[in-house]
Amino acid sequence: MASDLLTPDLLRRLEQLQLLAQRRTKSSAKGERRSRARGQSVEFADHRNYTAGDDFRYLDWNLYGRLDRLFLKLYEEERELPVRIFLDASESMAFGEIRKFDFARQIAAAIGYVALCGFDRVSVVAFPDHPEEAAVRGALRLVRGRKSALTFFQNLHQLTAGGSADLNQALRRGALEARQTGLAVVISDFLDPSGYESGLNALVGRGFQIDLVQVLAPEELNPGTYGDLKLVDAETGFIQEVTFGKFRLKAYQQTVQNYCQRLREYCQPRGINYFRVPSDASIEDLLLKRLRQAEVWK
Amino acid sequence: MRFLSPMAFAFAAAIPVVVVFYLLKRKRVVKLVSSTLLWQKFLAETQASSPFQKLKHNWLLLLQILLLALVVFALARPFLAGTAKETPLRVMILDGSASMQSTDEKPNRFEKARAEALKWVDGLRDNEQMMILLAGATTQVKQSPTGDKAALRRALESCAPSDSPTRLAEALKTAGAFTFEKRGEAEVASGEIHLFSDGAAPDLEEAGNKNLPLIYHRIGQGGRNLGLVALDVKANPENPSQRAIFTAVANTFTNPITTDVHLLFDDQLLEVRSLTVAPTNTEPLVFIAPQNRDGIFTVRLTLEDDLAADNRASIVSRMPQPVKVALVTRGNRFLEKALRGPPNVELTVMPMLTDEAKAFDIAVLDDVVPVTWPAVNTLAIQVANTNWIERRDLIKNPAIVDWKSTHPLLRFVNFDNVQIAEAQAIKPPPWGIPLVESPQTPLVVAGEQDRRRLVWIAFDTLQSTWPLRISFPIFMANAVEWLNPASAESGALLVQAGKPFHLNLFEPVSSAKITAPDGRTQNLPIEAGTREIIFTDTSRQGTYRLQAGTNETLFCVNLLDPVESNIQPRQELPFGKYEKVQATTLKEANLELWRWIVAGGLMVLLFEWWFYHKRTV
Numbered sequence: 001m002a003s004d005l006l007t008p009d010l011l012r013r014l015e016q017l018q019l020l021a022q023r024r025t026k027s028s029a030k031g032e033r034r035s036r037a038r039g040q041s042v043e044f045a046d047h048r049n050y051t052a053g054d055d056f057r058y059l060d061w062n063l064y065g066r067l068d069r070l071f072l073k074l075y076e077e078e079r080e081l082p083v084r085i086f087l088d089a090s091e092s093m094a095f096g097e098i099r100k101f102d103f104a105r106q107i108a109a110a111i112g113y114v115a116l117c118g119f120d121r122v123s124v125v126a127f128p129d130h131p132e133e134a135a136v137r138g139a140l141r142l143v144r145g146r147k148s149a150l151t152f153f154q155n156l157h158q159l160t161a162g163g164s165a166d167l168n169q170a171l172r173r174g175a176l177e178a179r180q181t182g183l184a185v186v187i188s189d190f191l192d193p194s195g196y197e198s199g200l201n202a203l204v205g206r207g208f209q210i211d212l213v214q215v216l217a218p219e220e221l222n223p224g225t226y227g228d229l230k231l232v233d234a235e236t237g238f239i240q241e242v243t244f245g246k247f248r249l250k251a252y253q254q255t256v257q258n259y260c261q262r263l264r265e266y267c268q269p270r271g272i273n274y275f276r277v278p279s280d281a282s283i284e285d286l287l288l289k290r291l292r293q294a295e296v297w298k
Numbered sequence: 299m300r301f302l303s304p305m306a307f308a309f310a311a312a313i314p315v316v317v318v319f320y321l322l323k324r325k326r327v328v329k330l331v332s333s334t335l336l337w338q339k340f341l342a343e344t345q346a347s348s349p350f351q352k353l354k355h356n357w358l359l360l361l362q363i364l365l366l367a368l369v370v371f372a373l374a375r376p377f378l379a380g381t382a383k384e385t386p387l388r389v390m391i392l393d394g395s396a397s398m399q400s401t402d403e404k405p406n407r408f409e410k411a412r413a414e415a416l417k418w419v420d421g422l423r424d425n426e427q428m429m430i431l432l433a434g435a436t437t438q439v440k441q442s443p444t445g446d447k448a449a450l451r452r453a454l455e456s457c458a459p460s461d462s463p464t465r466l467a468e469a470l471k472t473a474g475a476f477t478f479e480k481r482g483e484a485e486v487a488s489g490e491i492h493l494f495s496d497g498a499a500p501d502l503e504e505a506g507n508k509n510l511p512l513i514y515h516r517i518g519q520g521g522r523n524l525g526l527v528a529l530d531v532k533a534n535p536e537n538p539s540q541r542a543i544f545t546a547v548a549n550t551f552t553n554p555i556t557t558d559v560h561l562l563f564d565d566q567l568l569e570v571r572s573l574t575v576a577p578t579n580t581e582p583l584v585f586i587a588p589q590n591r592d593g594i595f596t597v598r599l600t601l602e603d604d605l606a607a608d609n610r611a612s613i614v615s616r617m618p619q620p621v622k623v624a625l626v627t628r629g630n631r632f633l634e635k636a637l638r639g640p641p642n643v644e645l646t647v648m649p650m651l652t653d654e655a656k657a658f659d660i661a662v663l664d665d666v667v668p669v670t671w672p673a674v675n676t677l678a679i680q681v682a683n684t685n686w687i688e689r690r691d692l693i694k695n696p697a698i699v700d701w702k703s704t705h706p707l708l709r710f711v712n713f714d715n716v717q718i719a720e721a722q723a724i725k726p727p728p729w730g731i732p733l734v735e736s737p738q739t740p741l742v743v744a745g746e747q748d749r750r751r752l753v754w755i756a757f758d759t760l761q762s763t764w765p766l767r768i769s770f771p772i773f774m775a776n777a778v779e780w781l782n783p784a785s786a787e788s789g790a791l792l793v794q795a796g797k798p799f800h801l802n803l804f805e806p807v808s809s810a811k812i813t814a815p816d817g818r819t820q821n822l823p824i825e826a827g828t829r830e831i832i833f834t835d836t837s838r839q840g841t842y843r844l845q846a847g848t849n850e851t852l853f854c855v856n857l858l859d860p861v862e863s864n865i866q867p868r869q870e871l872p873f874g875k876y877e878k879v880q881a882t883t884l885k886e887a888n889l890e891l892w893r894w895i896v897a898g899g900l901m902v903l904l905f906e907w908w909f910y911h912k913r914t915v
Binding site for chain 1: 325326327328329330331332333334335336337338339340341343344
């Protein structure tokens, strides 16, 4: 299962991780997550009075001995956790010496793999839509079981970045489409002129537990081109003339810092985990340290 | 609105330079980026953040502060104080004489003097005034006292040197009138007179110093000059059909100088003669040339020396006309013979004169009192108690004690061994100057009245030993020459630069026009009935053409001044016997610095522009 996205060693280590759900899952399919539903499992949940037709196997005979009344033992039903990964595949993600999109796919692959190993349902929503990749994207909409991991990786690998994305619209649509809420992972650079607030609000309002990974290219954090520049936006074609010198580098970095800080400050009160990561950063460091520390998984 | 320094508008020429800088199109590098969102936010934050920010170390800021400081410093008009003390009025006298055209200073002395004077104008303080005088043949007030520097500069720019000799006395008198003020009984100097000159001024003795607050700025370093200092034309005594042109060349340099001397007649070269003049010597030269018509003789030095104005001189020479002389005598063979001596004399001897002798050029009255006084130039011998001469007494054996050998009448005439039996004592007439004197009375008087020349001799020549002496015929020849109206007129046709030209008219004219050597034509104002034309604008040497009515008269203006030709600058100006003013180099003018500061500011501005672009790239 040699994947171009993740190394075998990393996959082995990921297998030992388990996604942490802060809420009980509302999924209807069986899995390994605690849910509000009662069913068959080893986790005792409650007692209820016996009614005619109940399965005798679940009668609490010890209680009957003490109280001389019949009570039925109830167990928690274990269901799967729907993990929905929103992957930004717009043109802006295709930039970077190490492309932001490549890095984002690695993160998506890792989270998906951890979820698959935990018998959770994984759904990857790549936006904007690319009609020519409809088959691949359709296959990524619903992936279950560890055995599907290889296909999952292959499909992820076939995704390409291009076009102009509307982050808000993509998130809103994702929130509406989901039948059950669960874990939503949004991987993007969040450099959308129309913002990100309404999209994230829709996810939060729908009841998703959200992890947000902002991937930025090193060139965006620390531009190396100086002088009189005519900058062309790859997505919108917008032209911005700027005279940039080394003496203004700190001011630019401060601007980037402020932008990210605003995103962080937006996430914090809404219970959204926020991670900012440059595309040339170590994937192991992000997956095995930072996500673990943030209790995305354990 | 007025401007103190309108020339400062010349700095407006720098504006196009700045515009050109901004016209230079900035070449922008096109770069594709993932998103311009961060850049837009960056520009918005850096351009429109809070109105104030913490001051950061920025070289551009320092350069702009330096530039502003320089501009403010220039506006404050700083100056380096010279040694000159503050005074309410400075009278600047520019010597505009011919010697100031000397090229020993570059480009010439006058330009150097002008530049020096302009420095003083630049250093003029707000509470000081200045006045500009140009001293040529006459003194012109170019600018009355003012503190307006632009007007002073304009006045200095309008000054130009002339070909005339220096006349500083008049300028100093004018300047003195402005620089003294009365405080009670005493006159106190309230200003300074700055004289920019080479000091070649012969008339200072008459000016007298009178404690003038005079500062003499010596202009010139001394140079090589050979100059024509005399020019005259006479009939050749040995051949009346030829003319003798007498000239003198002076060398004021310390080394001998050799040159070619050209003689031209109406601009046609007649003769070339090589001449070497010893240091500080004057070398006379006589050319003999035939003449068959009226014309102009020109003497020219081919040498290129430091003063060109004295290298050429011209003189009008007319064809000799017979001189008609009427001798009224009771018989004087000596006199008759002496009068027949000079060439071209037509002598008529008569015992008595009954009319005004208008048919003659000269009347000679030998001890005869005429019924009517002649209307022509007259030589009168012992004719007294007339309207012209008042007799007092008779003197026996008067001794001749003095005679003016410089007068043209007494040229080559010596009275050493002349004895006189008796002479008439007269009251010296106001129109004449005594030429030969005894202790009691003048013996020979010459002068001019009513446009007539008169020579009066106080004794009977036959009652003296004079006719036996060689000086007698020479004197008579001189007298005929001096009294000849034609020669008097031709003498008037040679004018020294700066001096007025007189022309007597036989009958009044309605208009007169003069053409200067440079071709400029000028109409002269003529008063009705006037029989004299006076033209004063003779500052340029050369040949002038005067058209008076139907007559045309040529006259020549020349420098011919040995003092002016001596271009060695004088270290001191002598005022009389006891006073003198030394040339000074200490009275330096204040030096304004704003021009240099503005130039520095411009350099800073250019550097700032370059530095800005270097930083952004």
